[in-house]
Amino acid sequence: MFKIVKAEQLSANVYKKVVLAPRVAASCQPGQFIIVRLDETGERIPLTICDYDREAGTVTIVFQPIGVSTSKMVDLKEGDYFLDFVGPLGRPSELVTDDFEEVKKKKVIFIAGGVGTAPVYPQAKWLHDHGVECDIIIGARSKDILIMEEEMSKVGNLYLCTDDGSYGFKGVGTAMLEKLVSEGHHYDLCVAIGPMIMMKFACLTTKKLGIPTIVSMNPIMVDGTGMCGACRVVVGDEVKFACVDGPEFDGHKIDFDQAMKRAAMYKTEEGRRMLAYKEGKTHHGGCGNCGGDK
Amino acid sequence: MADVLKKVPVREQDPKVRATNFDEVCLGYNKDEAVEEAQRCLGCKKAKCMEGCPVQIHIPDFIGAVKEGDFAKAYSVISESSALPAICGRVCPQESQCEGRCIRGIKGEAVSIGKLERFVADWAREQGIKPAAPAEKNGKKVAVIGSGPAGLTCAGDLAKLGYDVTIFEALHKAGGVLVYGIPEFRLPKDGVVLPEVENVKSLGVKIETDVIIGKSVTIDELMENEGFDAVFIGSGAGLPKFMGIPGETACGVFSANEFLTRNNLMKAFDEKYDTPIFHGKKVAVVGGGNVAMDAARTALRLGAEVHIIYRRSEEELPARKEEVHHAKEEGIIFDLLTNPVEILEDENDWVKGIRCVRMELGEPDASGRRRPVEVEGSEFDIDVDTVIMSLGTSPNPLISSTTKGLEINKRKCIVAAEDTGATSKAGVFAGGDAVTGAATVILAMGAGKEAAKGIHEYLSQK
Ligand SMILES: Cc1cc2nc3c(=O)[nH]c(=O)nc-3n(C[C@H](O)[C@H](O)[C@H](O)COP(=O)(O)OP(=O)(O)OC[C@H]3O[C@@H](n4cnc5c(N)ncnc54)[C@H](O)[C@@H]3O)c2cc1C
Ligand SMILES: Cc1cc2nc3c(=O)[nH]c(=O)nc-3n(C[C@H](O)[C@H](O)[C@H](O)COP(=O)(O)OP(=O)(O)OC[C@H]3O[C@@H](n4cnc5c(N)ncnc54)[C@H](O)[C@@H]3O)c2cc1C
Ligand code: SF4
Ligand code: SF4
Ligand code: FES
Ligand SMILES: [Mg+2]
Numbered sequence: 001m002f003k004i005v006k007a008e009q010l011s012a013n014v015y016k017k018v019v020l021a022p023r024v025a026a027s028c029q030p031g032q033f034i035i036v037r038l039d040e041t042g043e044r045i046p047l048t049i050c051d052y053d054r055e056a057g058t059v060t061i062v063f064q065p066i067g068v069s070t071s072k073m074v075d076l077k078e079g080d081y082f083l084d085f086v087g088p089l090g091r092p093s094e095l096v097t098d099d100f101e102e103v104k105k106k107k108v109i110f111i112a113g114g115v116g117t118a119p120v121y122p123q124a125k126w127l128h129d130h131g132v133e134c135d136i137i138i139g140a141r142s143k144d145i146l147i148m149e150e151e152m153s154k155v156g157n158l159y160l161c162t163d164d165g166s167y168g169f170k171g172v173g174t175a176m177l178e179k180l181v182s183e184g185h186h187y188d189l190c191v192a193i194g195p196m197i198m199m200k201f202a203c204l205t206t207k208k209l210g211i212p213t214i215v216s217m218n219p220i221m222v223d224g225t226g227m228c229g230a231c232r233v234v235v236g237d238e239v240k241f242a243c244v245d246g247p248e249f250d251g252h253k254i255d256f257d258q259a260m261k262r263a264a265m266y267k268t269e270e271g272r273r274m275l276a277y278k279e280g281k282t283h284h285g286g287c288g289n290c291g292g293d294k
Numbered sequence: 295m296a297d298v299l300k301k302v303p304v305r306e307q308d309p310k311v312r313a314t315n316f317d318e319v320c321l322g323y324n325k326d327e328a329v330e331e332a333q334r335c336l337g338c339k340k341a342k343c344m345e346g347c348p349v350q351i352h353i354p355d356f357i358g359a360v361k362e363g364d365f366a367k368a369y370s371v372i373s374e375s376s377a378l379p380a381i382c383g384r385v386c387p388q389e390s391q392c393e394g395r396c397i398r399g400i401k402g403e404a405v406s407i408g409k410l411e412r413f414v415a416d417w418a419r420e421q422g423i424k425p426a427a428p429a430e431k432n433g434k435k436v437a438v439i440g441s442g443p444a445g446l447t448c449a450g451d452l453a454k455l456g457y458d459v460t461i462f463e464a465l466h467k468a469g470g471v472l473v474y475g476i477p478e479f480r481l482p483k484d485g486v487v488l489p490e491v492e493n494v495k496s497l498g499v500k501i502e503t504d505v506i507i508g509k510s511v512t513i514d515e516l517m518e519n520e521g522f523d524a525v526f527i528g529s530g531a532g533l534p535k536f537m538g539i540p541g542e543t544a545c546g547v548f549s550a551n552e553f554l555t556r557n558n559l560m561k562a563f564d565e566k567y568d569t570p571i572f573h574g575k576k577v578a579v580v581g582g583g584n585v586a587m588d589a590a591r592t593a594l595r596l597g598a599e600v601h602i603i604y605r606r607s608e609e610e611l612p613a614r615k616e617e618v619h620h621a622k623e624e625g626i627i628f629d630l631l632t633n634p635v636e637i638l639e640d641e642n643d644w645v646k647g648i649r650c651v652r653m654e655l656g657e658p659d660a661s662g663r664r665r666p667v668e669v670e671g672s673e674f675d676i677d678v679d680t681v682i683m684s685l686g687t688s689p690n691p692l693i694s695s696t697t698k699g700l701e702i703n704k705r706k707c708i709v710a711a712e713d714t715g716a717t718s719k720a721g722v723f724a725g726g727d728a729v730t731g732a733a734t735v736i737l738a739m740g741a742g743k744e745a746a747k748g749i750h751e752y753l754s755q756k
Contacts, residue, residue, distance in 0.1 A: 023511060027511060041561075043560060084504050087510065088510070222560070223464075226533055226690050227532040228551045229534045234543055261545055266570040269571075
């Protein structure tokens with residue numbers, strides 16, 4: 001059992017939990033993820049590590065409720081427990097593992113999309129703590145779902161954008177990047193993390209601008225230890241397991257269209273479960289489709 | 295009077311009924327049936343059957359006790375050699391091991407050694423008979439990585455010798471392949487596997503789930519910072535292989551491990567559980583081993599028409615005979631001497647078929663089996679909406695790549711001495727699938743036993 005020591009709502013639709021998990025906190029690095037399971041009937045949900053405190057033994061996760069499992073997670077309060085919390089999984093970000101003398105020379109721009117802001121944070125923070133300056137673009141649909149502005153502003157030069165112009169630059173993150181480059185900024189590396197579609201467009205832009213780009217893939221996973229192959233992604237002409245070979249890959253080599261199709265593989269099944277969950281006992285059945293009346 | 299040349303038949307669920315549920319297929323012997331079957335054993339002085347059992351259970355002695363109705367004695371005879379008889383009695387490939395050597399098998403059918411072993415173990419469990427209490431603690435700590443048959447056996451034996459043992463398991467549940475791979479209908483989880491895990495715990499073994507050695511903590515850290523005097527690696531061979539043919543990353547293509555894990559570990563077949571599984575209408579399972587049979591029979595129970603696609607002939611099917619027989623009874627279609635060359639996708643990247651070629655058997659290859667060769671121009675398509683790849687597995691490099699000085703071979707298997715389990719790194723031992731590559735429960739268990747002895751010897755000298 002893993003105790004939730006702090007639970008917080010960050011925006012209209014984004015939640016944060018700080019979890020006591022000493023083994024994970026002792027060994028995790030930016031770029032890695034964990035898997036949680038709520039209860040005995042729960043599924044294994046992969047979530048990126050957003051922060052960690054080695055002394056307190058805690059790990060922070062930030063998530064957006066989209067289906068049954070993440071919706072159930074919203075209700076967990078301070079003092080509640082996750083049944084399982086395993087990690088760290090995946091490989092640390094190359095910024096952390098590569099030769100620091102090389103990393104130091106690089107000018108890095110992060111592009112964070114929506115809830116993807118959270119996983120960008122530990123990487124930017126790591127650079128900041130090691131005396132390396134970086135730029136960060138945070139993009140969100142509108143002001144009320146933009147998260148972590150304050151923390152982020154402490155670890156990098158922040159550029160905010162909203163699709164509807166309700167805050168900061170009006171437009172998507174990639175438009176902001178193009179603007180920065182046209183104003184004379186130079187970048188050696190871009191790290192783009194967010195929804196698959198956002199990473200796809202970020203990669204199209206950085207390819208045009210000639211900026212090498214790392215993305216963090218979030219395919220469907222089961223075990224997260226390399227045992228099932230559910231997380232297969234096509235990188236160049238190779239098939240990789242995102243949970244052990246990634247989750248970060250060279251974004252210019254990823255087949256995003258295929259990755260998006262694979263991510264939707266259980267859409268019908270998930271939708272059915274979500275409907276049953278939302279309607280709960282009021283679910284009357286009779287449609288004969290969802291199995292809820294069986 | 296029953297025919298002594300034949301086994302006493304074992305009661306099974308009707309194929310039509312069981313094809314729609316996940317309950318155990320084989321119902322096992324009752325007391326009378328067990329005693330009757332035991333009568334068929336000739337109690338051979340030079341018992342051939344024992345030579346076929348990898349852990350040399352004293353078969354004539356235990357069957358002799360069953361004959362006399364002394365099941366407690368039978369259990370204690372088995373327990374001298376095996377820690378997991380309820381499991382081995384169910385899943386050992388008996389026809390190529392103990393029963394394959396039985397004298398009775400020359401003229402008629404071999405004695406049903408596996409079914410008798412299962413009967414005795416089930417009886418003991420129902421009586422609440424527990425393994426012998428542990429000796430006094432000797433104050434030495436051993437870490438066991440992985441909770442499959444190798445790890446459970448090694449941990450149990452060491453605890454009996456007085457060691458302070460902790461098992462570290464990556465998944466959220468202990469049991470290894472016994473819980474995530476082999477389905478409920480062959481090996482009930484709550485009924486059979488869980489009690490075995492509880493037995494090991496009752497010896498004082500601690501099990502820490504959700505710990506991935508090599509990620510959460512390394513072997514070097516366990517030894518240097520957490521005070522473990524020795525480590526046993528029983529991490530199995532869980533990495534699934536794919537064929538590398540076009541279309542293999544299409545939606546609807548799964549590894550058998552994914553399909554079985556969703557169904558067994560995550561219980562996706564049960565509406566109460568949140569994990570989804572894809573209910574295909576027409577499923578192709580590629581491969582011919584136990585894993586392929588399990589995946590096929592699982593898909594069948596989820597409502598699909600299922601084809602097993604295997605490139606050699608029935609004779610070479612590596613699965614246990616009983617599994618093949620059961621699969622056929624349940625209505626699995628065997629497309630033998632058939633090899634997939636491409637998976638066909640529709641416009642949404644979903645599987646819509648599998649393109650195959652016919653094969654014929656040529657000269658024997660290095661393994662002694664006749665090599666399948668493609669029949670030219672024999673390409674044909676089978677319409678399916680799901681493909682399950684069951685081509686074998688290999689050890690995961692997670693541990694070997696994070697442990698200083700641990701030697702592995704070309705096949706990524708950990709190199710370990712057969713009689714002691716000792717690896718190239720002092721104080722670190724290994725056994726089971728992590729050393730041999732994918733093998734069997736009984737071999738993994740045997741390796742766990744040998745390693746426990748090896749560790750005891752090593753730490754006694756230290
Ligand atoms: C390495 C990794 C890191 C992630 N980090 C975060 C994060 O920091 N914050 C966050 O909000 N989300 C993150 N996700 C996504 C998160 O795991 C899914 O949103 C979650 O599993 C959805 O579960 P659900 O039951 O609520 O929704 P469902 O309705 O079951 O699924 C909604 C969608 O989520 C995806 N999904 C479903 N199940 C899984 C699964 N087992 N593994 C991966 N994706 C799945 C699918 O695309 C699916 O269509 C990450 C995913 C991965 C693989
Ligand atoms: C579907 C299927 C059907 C089978 N049917 C049969 C059969 O009928 N008869 C038979 O004899 N054999 C059968 N086998 C083979 C048999 O199950 C295996 O040979 C046996 O389980 C191997 O035991 P093991 O203890 O070496 O490893 P496993 O049972 O594989 O256990 C290894 C454990 O280690 C854990 N682990 C791995 N890496 C780490 C890590 N880094 N840190 C912590 N934990 C880790 C894994 O999660 C797993 O729980 C079957 C296998 C499968 C997959
Ligand atoms: S352990 Fe396996 S091989 Fe040995 S006697 Fe039992 S069933 Fe036969
Ligand atoms: S070989 Fe057969 S008949 Fe002889 S002791 Fe073994 S089981 Fe009994
Ligand atoms: S999630 Fe199972 S192999 Fe990656
Ligand atoms: Mg879900």
